[in-house]
Amino acid sequence: MDRSIDDHASAGGELRRNPVSGKLAIVAPGRAARPHDGVPAEAAVCPFCAGNEAFTPPEIEARRPSGGAPDTPGWTLRAIPNKYPALAGLHEVVLHSPDHGVQLEDLTDDDLAATIACYQRRIAAHLAGGAAAVTLVVNRGLGSGASIEHPHAQLFATPVLPSLLLDELMEFERHRNRYGTCVLCDEMEDAGRRLVFGGDYVAWTPGAPRFAFELWLAPREHVADVREADPAALGAALRRTLRAVRSATGDAPCNLWLHTAPAELRGPFHWHVEIAPRLSGIAGFELGSDVSIVGVDPADAAAALRAALPA
Numbered sequence: 001m002d003r004s005i006d007d008h009a010s011a012g013g014e015l016r017r018n019p020v021s022g023k024l025a026i027v028a029p030g031r032a033a034r035p036h037d038g039v040p041a042e043a044a045v046c047p048f049c050a051g052n053e054a055f056t057p058p059e060i061e062a063r064r065p066s067g068g069a070p071d072t073p074g075w076t077l078r079a080i081p082n083k084y085p086a087l088a089g090l091h092e093v094v095l096h097s098p099d100h101g102v103q104l105e106d107l108t109d110d111d112l113a114a115t116i117a118c119y120q121r122r123i124a125a126h127l128a129g130g131a132a133a134v135t136l137v138v139n140r141g142l143g144s145g146a147s148i149e150h151p152h153a154q155l156f157a158t159p160v161l162p163s164l165l166l167d168e169l170m171e172f173e174r175h176r177n178r179y180g181t182c183v184l185c186d187e188m189e190d191a192g193r194r195l196v197f198g199g200d201y202v203a204w205t206p207g208a209p210r211f212a213f214e215l216w217l218a219p220r221e222h223v224a225d226v227r228e229a230d231p232a233a234l235g236a237a238l239r240r241t242l243r244a245v246r247s248a249t250g251d252a253p254c255n256l257w258l259h260t261a262p263a264e265l266r267g268p269f270h271w272h273v274e275i276a277p278r279l280s281g282i283a284g285f286e287l288g289s290d291v292s293i294v295g296v297d298p299a300d301a302a303a304a305l306r307a308a309l310p311a
Contacts, residue, residue: 012088015159024163026086034084034147047083048150050075050098057081060092061121063114073098077114079122082154090131090157094118095150103151104138105242112235115153120227122155123260131157133165133262141253143278161262168259173267182222184270193299196244196306201237203244205298205305211276212296213249215305217241218272226260226271238273240310245275247308248301253278 013028047055050073059070060079068074078095085091096104096115107115123134138153139146161169175183191204196215203217217237219229226234245254255278260271286292 012085012091015087022163024160028084028086031084031086046100046148046150048093048095048148048152049100056093057083061118063118076111077118079118086156087158090126090159092122092155094122094153094155096152100150103140103242103246105239105246107235107239109232109235112239113231116229116231116235116238119153119155119258120229120231124227126155126157127263129157131159131263133158133161134260135162135165136258136260138256140255141251141278143253144255146253165259165262169262169267169269172269176268182268182270184218184272185222187216188218188220191302194302196302197240197309199237200233203237203241203305205302207298208292209294209298209301210292212279212294213245213252213277213301213305214294214298215241215245215275215301216272217275218270222270224261224265224269224271226258229271241273241275243310244305244308245277248304249277249279 013026013030016025016027017023018025045052045055053059053071053073056071057080059075060081062070062075062079063077064074065076066074075095075098077097080093080095081089082091082093094115096102096107097111104112104115119136123136126134135156135158136153137156138151140151172183175181175186179186187206188202188204191202194205194207196203196205198220200220201217202220203215205213205215219234223229242256255276256273257276258271258273261269280295283293
């Protein structure tokens with residue numbers, strides 16, 4: 001049943017579907033060669049820091065306020081192909097800063113807005129190029145799956161809808177058919193003690209989280225596509241959210257992902273960001289049942305996150 005993998009593993013893997021569970025998997029042996037623990041295989045330097053541009057593939061785009069040639073220092077933002085792609089040509093990296101220790105929430109207002117605008121452009125480019133969906137992720141810290149410490153985001157463009165996004169789209173459709181409303185809008189309105197902050201953007205802890213201190217962020221206005229968001233406003237809300245998570249969890253490893261409308265949206269959807277601190281591992285029951293066990297009440301987590309909000 002398995003098909004052969006290209007011998008040039010670094011060119012990207014192969015998307016496969018398990019016929020029993022319906023779950024998708026990317027088999028990418030070339031990913032095993034990627035650097036770990038912040039030290040690239042090529043040299044004892046970080047390939048994402050300024051001055052080390054030769055260690056990465058040629059950039060797709062970059063922000064250079066003072067000008068300069070591509071693939072040279074002087075950039076404040078840089079998008080590049082992933083050197084060890086999960087899927088060839090469909091896996092990119094966005095470097096938020098040339099500085100090794102600067103997280104998203106540490107960027108200036110202008111730099112954070114520029115980063116989000118870059119996300120929007122790259123998502124648009126992949127959807128226009130034929131991708132069915134684009135998933136943006138940020139992995140932070142050991143335990144999150146990050147192989148390089150330097151803060152960065154990754155974009156995965158897939159030729160089919162990822163299973164989790166497909167599940168969400170089905171729930172949006174089911175909820176609208178039954179209640180005539182958006183399930184995410186209703187979740188925000190019904191958050192109660194799980195509300196972390198409100199306004200044009202709303203942050204809350206889901207009532208049935210998969211992770212302790214899991215936090216969702218979405219625009220109050222019902223919008224399907226993140227490309228319609230104002231980068232400055234989204235940046236301010238994201239900064240507030242990430243700082244609260246960092247403070248409340250003691251800067252625990254965490255994952256962030258963005259779910260936005262796929263290329264062909266045929267039903268209701270509401271874009272959102274999900275943040276998953278990794279305070280504990282995933283054990284056998286969770287793997288075998290796809291049912292999470294979370295040891296922190298989401299209302300208590302929300303209270304801690306509210307207390308950790310920056311002034």
